[in-house]
Amino acid sequence: xxxxxLSGNEAFAYGIRLARPQVISAYPITPQTxxxxxxxxxxxxxxxxxxFIHVESEHSALSCAMGASSVGARAFTATSSQGLLYMAExxxxxxxxxxxxxxxxxxxxxxxxWNIYGDQRDSISQLDSGWIQAYAENAQEALDLALMSFYIAxxxxxxxxxxxxxxxxxxxxxxxxxxxxSQQQADEFLPAFETExxxxxxxxxxxxxxxxxDTNTYFxxxxxxxxxxxKEVVREAEERFxxxxxxxxxxxTESYRTEDADYILITLGSISGLVREVVDKLxxxxxxxxxxxxxxxxxxxxxEIADALKNAKAAAVLEKDISFGNEGxxxxxxxxxxxxxxxxxxVSDYIGGLGGKNISAExxxxxxxxxxxxxxxxxxxxxxxxxSGG
Amino acid sequence: xxxxxxxxxxxxxFYGHKACAGCGGSLAVRIALKVLxxxxxxxxxxxxxxxxxxxxxxxxxxxxxIISTFAGTASMxxxxxxxxxxxxxxxxxxxxxxxxxxxxxxxxxALSGAIDRNDDxxxxxxxxxxxMNTGIQKSSLTPFGARTTTTPAGKxxxxxxxxxxxxxxxxxxxxxxxxxxxxxxxxxxxxxxxxKAKSIKGTKYIHIxxxxxxxxxxxxxxxxEAAKEVVDCGLWYLAEYENGEFTLNHRPKEFSSVExxxxxxxxxxxxxxxxxxxxxxxxxxxxxxxxxxxx
Amino acid sequence: MKPFLREKVPSGIDDIPNVTAYEAGYLVTKNxxxxxxxxxxxxxKCVGCLSCYLHCPDGVIFRKDxxxxxxxxxxxxxGICEKICxxxxxxxxxxx
Numbered sequence: 001x002x003x004x005x006l007s008g009n010e011a012f013a014y015g016i017r018l019a020r021p022q023v024i025s026a027y028p029i030t031p032q033t034x035x036x037x038x039x040x041x042x043x044x045x046x047x048x049x050x051x052f053i054h055v056e057s058e059h060s061a062l063s064c065a066m067g068a069s070s071v072g073a074r075a076f077t078a079t080s081s082q083g084l085l086y087m088a089e090x091x092x093x094x095x096x097x098x099x100x101x102x103x104x105x106x107x108x109x110x111x112x113x114w115n116i117y118g119d120q121r122d123s124i125s126q127l128d129s130g131w132i133q134a135y136a137e138n139a140q141e142a143l144d145l146a147l148m149s150f151y152i153a154x155x156x157x158x159x160x161x162x163x164x165x166x167x168x169x170x171x172x173x174x175x176x177x178x179x180x181x182s183q184q185q186a187d188e189f190l191p192a193f194e195t196e197x198x199x200x201x202x203x204x205x206x207x208x209x210x211x212x213x214d215t216n217t218y219f220x221x222x223x224x225x226x227x228x229x230x231k232e233v234v235r236e237a238e239e240r241f242x243x244x245x246x247x248x249x250x251x252x253t254e255s256y257r258t259e260d261a262d263y264i265l266i267t268l269g270s271i272s273g274l275v276r277e278v279v280d281k282l283x284x285x286x287x288x289x290x291x292x293x294x295x296x297x298x299x300x301x302x303x304e305i306a307d308a309l310k311n312a313k314a315a316a317v318l319e320k321d322i323s324f325g326n327e328g329x330x331x332x333x334x335x336x337x338x339x340x341x342x343x344x345x346x347v348s349d350y351i352g353g354l355g356g357k358n359i360s361a362e363x364x365x366x367x368x369x370x371x372x373x374x375x376x377x378x379x380x381x382x383x384x385x386x387x388s389g390g
Numbered sequence: 391x392x393x394x395x396x397x398x399x400x401x402x403x404f405y406g407h408k409a410c411a412g413c414g415g416s417l418a419v420r421i422a423l424k425v426l427x428x429x430x431x432x433x434x435x436x437x438x439x440x441x442x443x444x445x446x447x448x449x450x451x452x453x454x455x456i457i458s459t460f461a462g463t464a465s466m467x468x469x470x471x472x473x474x475x476x477x478x479x480x481x482x483x484x485x486x487x488x489x490x491x492x493x494x495x496x497x498x499x500a501l502s503g504a505i506d507r508n509d510d511x512x513x514x515x516x517x518x519x520x521x522m523n524t525g526i527q528k529s530s531l532t533p534f535g536a537r538t539t540t541t542p543a544g545k546x547x548x549x550x551x552x553x554x555x556x557x558x559x560x561x562x563x564x565x566x567x568x569x570x571x572x573x574x575x576x577x578x579x580x581x582x583x584x585x586k587a588k589s590i591k592g593t594k595y596i597h598i599x600x601x602x603x604x605x606x607x608x609x610x611x612x613x614x615e616a617a618k619e620v621v622d623c624g625l626w627y628l629a630e631y632e633n634g635e636f637t638l639n640h641r642p643k644e645f646s647s648v649e650x651x652x653x654x655x656x657x658x659x660x661x662x663x664x665x666x667x668x669x670x671x672x673x674x675x676x677x678x679x680x681x682x683x684x685x
Numbered sequence: 686m687k688p689f690l691r692e693k694v695p696s697g698i699d700d701i702p703n704v705t706a707y708e709a710g711y712l713v714t715k716n717x718x719x720x721x722x723x724x725x726x727x728x729x730k731c732v733g734c735l736s737c738y739l740h741c742p743d744g745v746i747f748r749k750d751x752x753x754x755x756x757x758x759x760x761x762x763x764g765i766c767e768k769i770c771x772x773x774x775x776x777x778x779x780x781x
Contacts, residue, residue: 022473022477023473050476051476053472056502056506057499057500057503059461059465059499059500060464060465063462063466064469065469066462066466067456067458067469067472067473068469068476069469070456070466070470071473071477072473073476073477075469075473089459089461093459096705098705159703159704196704196706197703197704197706199431199454201429201479201481201482204452204453204708204710205708205709206706206709206711207457207706208444208457208458209444209449209457209705210440210441210445211701211705212445218697218698219701222698222701395736395738398739402744402747405687405710405712405743405759406712406714406716409742411742411761412742412764416742417742428686446705447711447713449710450710451688451709452686452710453686453709455709603763609764610761611763611767613742613765614740614765614768614769
């Protein structure tokens with residue numbers, strides 16, 4: 001274990017090196033670029049033995065990763081924003097093929113208008129593609145997630161690709177101190193990739209076939225069960241992780257002071273750090289505030305959310321995403337979880353941070369004040385509801 | 391010993407498929423796999439050969455095979471090759487089979503990338519001169535004058551207005567280790583080229599003309615004949631590119647009739663004498679170029 | 686390995702694989718029903734040149750005793766073999 005001053009991208013790259021991917025396909029896009037640059041340096045200096053493939057597009061990056069996975073090789077790629085959308089065809093393809101590829105996505109706004117800064121509309125627009133989606137809060141979690149992602153994705157019960165999301169710039173380019181475990185520890189944690197979902201000389205197989213109306217639903221059902229199994233496998237991975245590395249993680253969500261909270265803000269990604277500070281401040285003022293951080297959007301933590309909110313008076317979602325013509329997608333998902341659990345409290349939606357717009361502590365305090373009014377609103381931070389202009 | 395019908399691997403690797411009767415593409419795939427052998431890892435994009443060969447539970451490849459995305463034949467091949475090599479496996483052939491649309495249109499970027507990286511793969515384009523799987527639409531390898539369902543032949547426009555894209559030389563311009571043209575009408579030549587490609591490291595590309603009775607409007611038993619005639623009349627040619635040089639493998643002593651080749655196919659039946667003159671003139675110009683630049 | 690006909694047709698949810706990967710060369714249906722004409726080989730005339738074997742798009746003509754034979758389960762009756770046979774040893778006969 002060594003302490004290093006690392007950006008989110010670099011931390012993730014260190015985590016990937018520890019996971020010993022056999023094939024890395026990479027195409028540059030801001031703000032992901034540094035992770036693949038770093039990995040190419042690791043390959044150059046010999047500290048990572050992997051085939052580093054300079055593909056000519058993101059579509060090919062994922063196609064190449066699928067090819068590698070289809071013969072049983074551990075594959076990694078990384079992308080962001082337009083790149084993720086360019087490879088969109090391959091996302092359900094990889095999920096349906098049950099190829100446990102790991103991909104880092106640097107969350108970034110999508111054009112138009114062009115914008116290179118962070119929001120989460122890129123990954124959330126691909127929520128239905130069948131990939132596991134996790135969102136890191138800081139560099140340490142990013143590094144740890146890089147290691148854990150392979151364990152979870154490659155688990156026999158799962159065999160599903162894993163998208164690890166890091167907020168563009170705010171996390172990918174911000175330097176923090178992170179523990180970099182030793183290779184020995186990493187090897188102790190992460191077994192070699194083994195699968196029967198592969199072409200091999202011993203047992204030739206035909207992969208990626210068509211399945212007509214008679215059997216198609218069965219394949220899709222099994223795919224669904226595979227990703228649902230992540231709920232159980234994440235627990236297993238995190239317990240194992242804690243045993244080896246001593247760091248504790250909390251599954252699909254992370255609760256902060258929610259046990260007795262009246263008002264809970266639900267969010268994801270790097271903004272959670274600031275929300276936590278605001279929660280502390282409000283608690284010092286005697287206001288019962290809490291934070292529920294969603295760590296995994298897929299599979300969706302229905303039970304965890306219902307459990308965290310069951311005694312709250314009201315809640316809100318803060319998300320860097322909007323499903324145009326409706327509301328934030330995280331909000332839709334949260335409401336569904338509550339409805340299924342029979343929890344009927346006012347829940348509002350705050351859409352913020354689009355195109356990298358800063359979200360301030362004051363704005364978060366404002367959200368908590370609004371939650372306390374126990375009314376339901378859907379608002380753009382800094383603008384308001386749908387009748388606020390335009 | 392040269393590979394021919396007598397020395398060819400007797401095992402069939404592409405069998406029981408649902409290709410139309412007389413399909414030239416399936417013949418190209420079948421023969422290539424017999425030359426490459428059981429250690430082939432085949433990648434086929436969405437298209438005729440994947441549509442007819444991978445309908446679960448009817449799986450028609452005896453060797454390892456996978457369907458790629460339409461645009462992703464070459465990039466998936468790259469991954470297969472790198473993935474196997476990364477695991478220390480070396481005794482295999484990574485081979486792609488894509489149609490004309492999958493190669494010259496949607497898959498061109500990935501193919502160019504693979505050649506640029508000089509990935510150790512063999513890419514075989516079975517060219518039936520249109521998007522046959524979706525019902526005969528124009529691709530960039532559809533020849534001038536051909537009627538397709540998106541280039542209808544009427545009073546105003548006589549089918550496809552553009553000539554066939556020159557994939558062979560586009561590929562060669564990358565400085566690829568080996569590229570060749572072929573035809574299912576000249577299978578010994580094709581088998582020799584696949585055999586040669588087997589032993590060359592780096593990217594190999596073989597472009598084989600493979601008639602489609604359904605799309606061309608010929609009888610199911612005329613596939614091989616048409617594929618021979620297109621070479622004999624000079625509208626297609628058998629050549630190789632290696633070490634920076636082009637070599638012509640077969641020079642017809644005298645070209646057979648272009649008109650006779652065209653008029654046998656319903657896709658060309660509407661062509662006027664003037665159209666045929668245009669096609670003949672472009673053939674002559676091509677051969678002038680070949681005579682000057684090919685050994 | 687040559688793909689061959691199997692008895693079991695995986696169809697139920699428990700039969701199908703968890704992933705889109707399955708045994709290579711797994712056939713569950715024949716193609717014989719496609720045929721209007723069947724090629725018939727006159728072994729007296731056959732010289733064993735193997736041209737029909739080479740040019741069959743379906744690979745259903747196989748070598749046998751120095752000559753050739755046909756797997757009628759998978760022959761679609763395209764007639765390429767008849768056309769390519771120089772000694773005229775193959776004739777297409779109407780299926781009844």
